[in-house]
Amino acid sequence: MKLSKGANAPVPTSLLAVVVSWRSEHVVDAHALLLDGSGTVRSDRDLVFYNAPRHVSQAVTLDQEPAPRTARLSVSLPRTEADVDRIVLAGSVDGGTFGDITGLTVMVDAVDGAVATFEIEDTDAVPALMFGEFYRRDGRWRFRAVGQGWSSGLAGLVTEFGVRVNDPAEPARTTHPTDPFRVRGSARPSPAQDRRSTRPLTGAHPDPASARHERHDGGRHIPHGDDSAADPSPGSTGPARVGRAHRPNATTAEDTVAHRFGPHDEADGGRDRRTAADAHARPDDTAPGRPHTDLLDRTAPRTHPNRPIDLTRHAPETTPSAPPPPDPERADWHSDPEDPRRMRWWDGTEWTSAGYPRAQPSDRHCARCGDPRRRKLFGGLVPCHKCEQEIEEYLTHWHTRAWRVLTTHGPRGPEWAALWAALRYQRIDADAGRLALREVALSYVERLVTFTFADGEVQHAELELFEQAVTELALDGPLIEDLRRRMHRGRTLARLRAGDLPVIRTPGLHLDPDEKVHIDLPATHVRQLARGPKLTEGRLIGSTKKLRFVGEGTGTEMPWSRIVSVHAEQATVVIAATSARGGATFAVADPDYVAAALEGALRVAKRLVLTPGQRDTRSIPQEVKAEVWQRDGGKCVECGDGHYLEFDHVIPLSRGGATSAANLQILCRSCNRAKGARI
Known part of the structure; x- marks a missing residue:
C-alpha cells in the first residue's frame, strides 16, 4: 500500500523489514526508538543506532552492512515488550541534509511482500528526519507515515524522546567504544544522576518520595520536551532534558541469553551489555584482552546508572591477535585460541569478539543454547522450544534473502558464501537451511533450465552450472533426474548442431574414399500426392558428402549444396532445398536428434559453423x-x-x-x- 504523509495502514504482527532507499550518493543512517505510553523511552537503551545496533529485547535490529544506498531495520513485533506502545523510525545524514537526497523511500516488507510504501518528497534541508512509526491500536499494530524533520540533528531528535545525549563540549564519558551503554569497573552515577529517580516495576505503585522527583519541578508537572525542565539543583551540569531511568530488578529479555547476533553485527561486537552490578559480580570477564561472555548474570540486580549517550561513531573494537583457524577463508565458529572453554567466531579474515561457552556433549541439554530439555511422557526428550522458535523466525527472512541471492548471483560467489556463514553464525544446521530452501531451490533450478532452453542450445558452461547448483542445493528426486536428462540431451543436440558428429561404420554401403557416414537409421519418406500422402519405408543416411534415402525399389540423393535448411516439425524432419521439388519430409523416431545431426552436417559441408560470439536468430537476450x-x-x-x-x-x-x-x-x-x- 502506498502511503502519503500522515496516512497510516495496518501491518501484520510478525517479523518486518524496514528498508530505506535513495538514489543520491549520500549515506543515511537509520535509527529506532522504542517508546512507552508517555511517548518517551523507558531508558537510553531503547535507542537503536550505529553504536548500539540491537535492542536487548531483540525487537529491533539494525543491519550493519545493507545494500548500497539503502538502510535496513528488522522489527520483530511479536518480540516487542508489552509496555512499548510505539516504535519510531528515524534517520540522519552526516555532512549534508535530507534536502540534498533524491528518491527517498521507506518500505515496510513482510514475508509475502511490501505492506506499506512511503515516498518522501520535498524534504526540508534538515540533518535528521522522522520517517514514520509503528503504534498499537486496538490490540493490533499499524504504521504511520510521518516525514518530519529536525534541524537540531540526531541529538535533538533523540533528546525530544527522552534520550540523554553527551554535550560535545564535555569530555566523552563512554568507556567502551562499541557499546555506549556499557559500564566497566566501579563506575558510579554522578550527583546529577543520583538525583534522578528510578522507575518502579510494572504494576507497582511508585514511591511518593521518588514520584516527586520524576519529571516534576516543585510539584509542577513538566511536560516532555519543555526546555524549562532543567536539573532543579543549583550548579548542576546535567543536560536540560532528562530521560527515564532504568527499572531496578525488572525482568526483561535482557535477563536471557544474549547471543543471537548475525555475522554483520560486529559493530555491536556480539557482546553482552552488562551493568555495573554485573561488572562487580564478575570482574574477571572485563579484564583487558579477555573475550566478553554472552551470558548475562541472571542473579545480579539490574541497576543501570543513567549516563548520557555518546552519538560519536566509533570503529569496532580490535581484538588481540591470535593464529587463524585451519581453514581461514571459511567464516565459522572455532575453539577460542585464548580460552578453550569457549567458541569464538572467525569471520574469514580475523577473529571477532563474538563467542559463547562451549556446551558439554549431552542429550539432556540443547546443543545450541545449553538449556535442559524436557522429557516426553512416554520416553525421550522434546526439542528445545526456544531454539525452535528462534530458528523458525530467522529462517523466515533468511529464506527471502536466499531467493534474492539465487536469482541475482546463483549458488556461488561471496554472496552465497555469506548467506551460509550467517546460518553458521546463528548455529543453525545446514540441513535445516537446505530444507527451508527446497521449494525456492527447485524453482531456481527450473528457472535455470527454462532460461537455458530458451535459445535451443545448451552450452557446456550452462550444463556445469546446472550440476553445480544441484550439488550445492543438495537436490534429488524424479524431477531433478528428469531435468538432468533434459539438460544432457540438450547439450548433445547442441554439439551435433555445432558439427561435433559421430562416425558410423556401414560395410554394405558404397562410399567415396574420403566420405564418412554420420547417421544411418530407419525412416519413412512422406510425399504429398493429390490422392493423399504416400509413405515409403527405408533408411536415411547422412554423410559428409550428401543425404541419401534408400527404400524398397526406390532411392534419392541430395547433395548438401542443394539443401537450404533442416528443421524438426512434429514427428518429422523437413528438408528445404533450392528447388521446389528438391525438398523432402521424413518421419523418424527421434526427429530432434536427426534434425540436429543433419543441421550439423549441413554446417560442416557449407562451412557454416558459428564463429565465437555470433548470435543465432533464435537467441533471446x-x-x-x-x-x-x-x-x-x-x-x-x-x-x-x-x-x-x-x-x-x-x-x-x-x-x-x-x-x-x-x-x-x-x-x-x-x-x-x-x-x-x-x-
Whole structure:
C-alpha cells in the first residue's frame, strides 16, 4: 500500500523489514526508538543506532552492512515488550541534509511482500528526519507515515524522546567504544544522576518520595520536551532534558541469553551489555584482552546508572591477535585460541569478539543454547522450544534473502558464501537451511533450465552450472533426474548442431574414399500426392558428402549444396532445398536428434559453423528472459503449471515473429507442443 504523509495502514504482527532507499550518493543512517505510553523511552537503551545496533529485547535490529544506498531495520513485533506502545523510525545524514537526497523511500516488507510504501518528497534541508512509526491500536499494530524533520540533528531528535545525549563540549564519558551503554569497573552515577529517580516495576505503585522527583519541578508537572525542565539543583551540569531511568530488578529479555547476533553485527561486537552490578559480580570477564561472555548474570540486580549517550561513531573494537583457524577463508565458529572453554567466531579474515561457552556433549541439554530439555511422557526428550522458535523466525527472512541471492548471483560467489556463514553464525544446521530452501531451490533450478532452453542450445558452461547448483542445493528426486536428462540431451543436440558428429561404420554401403557416414537409421519418406500422402519405408543416411534415402525399389540423393535448411516439425524432419521439388519430409523416431545431426552436417559441408560470439536468430537476450519470467510469474500462461516450462514465440519465427518480450510467453511443454506453429 502506498502511503502519503500522515496516512497510516495496518501491518501484520510478525517479523518486518524496514528498508530505506535513495538514489543520491549520500549515506543515511537509520535509527529506532522504542517508546512507552508517555511517548518517551523507558531508558537510553531503547535507542537503536550505529553504536548500539540491537535492542536487548531483540525487537529491533539494525543491519550493519545493507545494500548500497539503502538502510535496513528488522522489527520483530511479536518480540516487542508489552509496555512499548510505539516504535519510531528515524534517520540522519552526516555532512549534508535530507534536502540534498533524491528518491527517498521507506518500505515496510513482510514475508509475502511490501505492506506499506512511503515516498518522501520535498524534504526540508534538515540533518535528521522522522520517517514514520509503528503504534498499537486496538490490540493490533499499524504504521504511520510521518516525514518530519529536525534541524537540531540526531541529538535533538533523540533528546525530544527522552534520550540523554553527551554535550560535545564535555569530555566523552563512554568507556567502551562499541557499546555506549556499557559500564566497566566501579563506575558510579554522578550527583546529577543520583538525583534522578528510578522507575518502579510494572504494576507497582511508585514511591511518593521518588514520584516527586520524576519529571516534576516543585510539584509542577513538566511536560516532555519543555526546555524549562532543567536539573532543579543549583550548579548542576546535567543536560536540560532528562530521560527515564532504568527499572531496578525488572525482568526483561535482557535477563536471557544474549547471543543471537548475525555475522554483520560486529559493530555491536556480539557482546553482552552488562551493568555495573554485573561488572562487580564478575570482574574477571572485563579484564583487558579477555573475550566478553554472552551470558548475562541472571542473579545480579539490574541497576543501570543513567549516563548520557555518546552519538560519536566509533570503529569496532580490535581484538588481540591470535593464529587463524585451519581453514581461514571459511567464516565459522572455532575453539577460542585464548580460552578453550569457549567458541569464538572467525569471520574469514580475523577473529571477532563474538563467542559463547562451549556446551558439554549431552542429550539432556540443547546443543545450541545449553538449556535442559524436557522429557516426553512416554520416553525421550522434546526439542528445545526456544531454539525452535528462534530458528523458525530467522529462517523466515533468511529464506527471502536466499531467493534474492539465487536469482541475482546463483549458488556461488561471496554472496552465497555469506548467506551460509550467517546460518553458521546463528548455529543453525545446514540441513535445516537446505530444507527451508527446497521449494525456492527447485524453482531456481527450473528457472535455470527454462532460461537455458530458451535459445535451443545448451552450452557446456550452462550444463556445469546446472550440476553445480544441484550439488550445492543438495537436490534429488524424479524431477531433478528428469531435468538432468533434459539438460544432457540438450547439450548433445547442441554439439551435433555445432558439427561435433559421430562416425558410423556401414560395410554394405558404397562410399567415396574420403566420405564418412554420420547417421544411418530407419525412416519413412512422406510425399504429398493429390490422392493423399504416400509413405515409403527405408533408411536415411547422412554423410559428409550428401543425404541419401534408400527404400524398397526406390532411392534419392541430395547433395548438401542443394539443401537450404533442416528443421524438426512434429514427428518429422523437413528438408528445404533450392528447388521446389528438391525438398523432402521424413518421419523418424527421434526427429530432434536427426534434425540436429543433419543441421550439423549441413554446417560442416557449407562451412557454416558459428564463429565465437555470433548470435543465432533464435537467441533471446538474458534481460528479455528475466522480464518475461517476471511478467508471467514463472508459470505456464495457459494451464498455470510450474514445471517443464519453455519460452514460446506467440508469432512463430517461421512466420516473421520477433524475439521480444511482447512476442514471448511462458508455456509448459505439453501446452507448447499443442500450440505448435499456430498463432
